[in-house]
Amino acid sequence: MTARPANAHQARLLRLLRDGGPNSRAQLGDQIDLSRSKLAVEIDRLLETGLVAADGLAASRGGRRSHNIRLAPGLRLLGVDIGATSVDVAVTNAELEILGHLNQPMDVREGPVAVFEQVLDMAAKLRASGVAEGFDGAGIGVPGPVRFPEGVPVAPPIMPGWDGFPVREALSQELGCPVMVDNDVNLMAMGEQHAGVARSVKDFLCVKIGTGIGCGIVVGGEVYRGTTGSAGDIGHIQAEPDGRPCACGNHGCLEAYFGGAALARDAEAAARDGRSAELAARLEEMGSLAATDVAAAASAGDATALDLIREGGTRTGQVIAGLVSFFNPGLVVIGGGVTGLGHTLLAAIRTQVYRQSLPLATGNLPIVLGELGPAAGVTGAARLISDHLFSPA
Numbered sequence: 001m002t003a004r005p006a007n008a009h010q011a012r013l014l015r016l017l018r019d020g021g022p023n024s025r026a027q028l029g030d031q032i033d034l035s036r037s038k039l040a041v042e043i044d045r046l047l048e049t050g051l052v053a054a055d056g057l058a059a060s061r062g063g064r065r066s067h068n069i070r071l072a073p074g075l076r077l078l079g080v081d082i083g084a085t086s087v088d089v090a091v092t093n094a095e096l097e098i099l100g101h102l103n104q105p106m107d108v109r110e111g112p113v114a115v116f117e118q119v120l121d122m123a124a125k126l127r128a129s130g131v132a133e134g135f136d137g138a139g140i141g142v143p144g145p146v147r148f149p150e151g152v153p154v155a156p157p158i159m160p161g162w163d164g165f166p167v168r169e170a171l172s173q174e175l176g177c178p179v180m181v182d183n184d185v186n187l188m189a190m191g192e193q194h195a196g197v198a199r200s201v202k203d204f205l206c207v208k209i210g211t212g213i214g215c216g217i218v219v220g221g222e223v224y225r226g227t228t229g230s231a232g233d234i235g236h237i238q239a240e241p242d243g244r245p246c247a248c249g250n251h252g253c254l255e256a257y258f259g260g261a262a263l264a265r266d267a268e269a270a271a272r273d274g275r276s277a278e279l280a281a282r283l284e285e286m287g288s289l290a291a292t293d294v295a296a297a298a299s300a301g302d303a304t305a306l307d308l309i310r311e312g313g314t315r316t317g318q319v320i321a322g323l324v325s326f327f328n329p330g331l332v333v334i335g336g337g338v339t340g341l342g343h344t345l346l347a348a349i350r351t352q353v354y355r356q357s358l359p360l361a362t363g364n365l366p367i368v369l370g371e372l373g374p375a376a377g378v379t380g381a382a383r384l385i386s387d388h389l390f391s392p393a
Contacts, residue, residue: 003049004393009034009042014051014071014390018095019194022055022070043069051075071095076131077385078138078175080119081184081377083337084108084158084211084260087115089122090378091131096194096386098375100131108143111161112170120174135177137389139381140167141184143212148229151181157236157248158212180384184208185232186223187380188335188370189216194383196371197333204331205323206370207234209338209345211260213316215323234323235259239315254319258312260291260338266308267294276304295340309341313348320349320367321356328361335370342369 005011012032017023029039046052047069055070071094081088085108090101102122106115126132144156151168153159172179189206192198198206198218206216213235217224225231235255236248243252256262267289271279278297283289297305320332332353334346350367370376 003051005051005390006045007042007392009038010046011390011392013042013046015387017052017069017071018386018390021095022068024068028069075136076134077382078123078126078132078135078177079378079381079385080123080138081141081187081374081381082106082108082115082119082143083184083377084143087119087122088374088378089119089126090375090382091126091135092379092382094386096379096382098378100126100129101375101378102126103374108159109161112165112167116171116174119171123175135175137178137180137385138171138175139187139384139386140171140179140181141187141377141381142167142181143184143210143214145230145233146181146183148182148225151179153181154229157246178385178388180388182223182225182381182384183214183216183229183232184377185214185216186225187216187384188376189218189223189333189380190383191372191376191378191380192333192335192370193218193221193380195379196376197368198331201331203327204329204333205320205327206333206335207316207320208336209259209316209334210336212255213259213336217327234319237319237322239319254315257315258338263291263294263308263312263338264289267297267305270304270308276302278302279305291338292340295342298341298344306344309344310348313341313345314352317349317352318356321353324353324357324361324365329365332365332367333370334367335373335376 005014016031050072052069053072055068075094077092079090079092086103087106088103091099093099106118142153144159145154147154152164152166153162155163167181168179185208188208192206198204202221204218208214215232215234217232236253238252239254239257240252244256245251246253246256267279268283270276271283278300282293294305294308298309346369354362
């Protein structure tokens with residue numbers, strides 16, 4: 001893709017077509033503040049660039065029927081969601097519909113060179129499957145703070161070797177297309193906003209509980225990143241004064257007590273201490289435990305596993321309650337790998353938030369699980385790069 005919108009009106013039209021799908025000129029005119037003649041000029045210019053295409057006759061509204069307009073059907077975006085222990089790579093069209101999606105285990109601690117070799121291999125497999133000949137742009141999510149304008153991770157606690165690595169520049173050279181980089185939880189929030197549970201909400205929080213814990217903050221329909229890009233790093237809010245050491249170097253952080261890594265550690269301790277026969281059996285069989293083992297043990301009625309989930313949910317709920325009192329969102333979305341713990345976790349979070357926050361903030365506040373699962377991150381990544389591509393050059 002070489003063309004970019006020439007002005008804000010063209011950018012607005014492209015985003016309307018991305019979010020709403022093919023539409024008639026008349027319907028687009030209902031949503032944008034342009035005269036009919038000016039709207040026709042801008043659409044014709046977009047048609048000339050190849051960014052949009054005619055798409056059959058629109059339904060009659062009286063008079064001569066017009067053609068529907070849609071985003072160019074050949075546009076292809078790459079969405080990459082790098083987690084602590086796995087990576088998702090997907091190809092979407094310009095409307096962010098997923099055309100191909102791969103997931104593979106991966107340890108982010110292996111460093112950027114090894115991780116991006118795997119990402120590029122997965123992207124090549126998707127191209128070979130026929131869903132894309134090439135990519136018009138790529139969005140990348142990483143599990144740590146990102147200096148957004150430069151696309152560079154900054155001192156990420158669980159990503160040794162990534163500090164200052166030029167992710168955007170390196171991948172743009174390898175892929176031959178524009179690249180944008182953001183924190184993974186911001187992309188999850190954007191994915192749920194585009195196609196998930198937050199479609200109709202302008203102000204919401206999206207809490208990702210995976211190996212660690214982060215929060216995407218959406219204000220007025222836009223992700224709020226803060227002055228330097230570190231907004232929403234709630235896993236390192238202190239949950240216990242002078243508590244456990246955390247990977248960030250501080251003590252008592254929420255992430256030191258909950259999230260996939262902390263939960264696995266506590267489950268193994270419970271198994272070795274004889275507090276859970278179910279977890280002990282799984283530990284003996286597997287050699288180590290993960291959050292999925294705790295979820296399975298809880299489903300089997302294991303009291304210790306249920307207690308671990310409730311304790312983690314309560315601590316997380318305490319932090320979210322503070323955010324709710326401060327921000328007064330219209331929705332709280334809970335996502336990430338640890339949401340496999342299901343409604344036991346959700347109930348503990350809800351109980352704490354509703355108990356601790358003011359009634360005015362929680363009286364009509366849904367706290368729900370995300371709808372998209374692993375697709376949220378890659379959808380959000382594609383949304384990120386499309387926001388860039390559909391902005392005036």
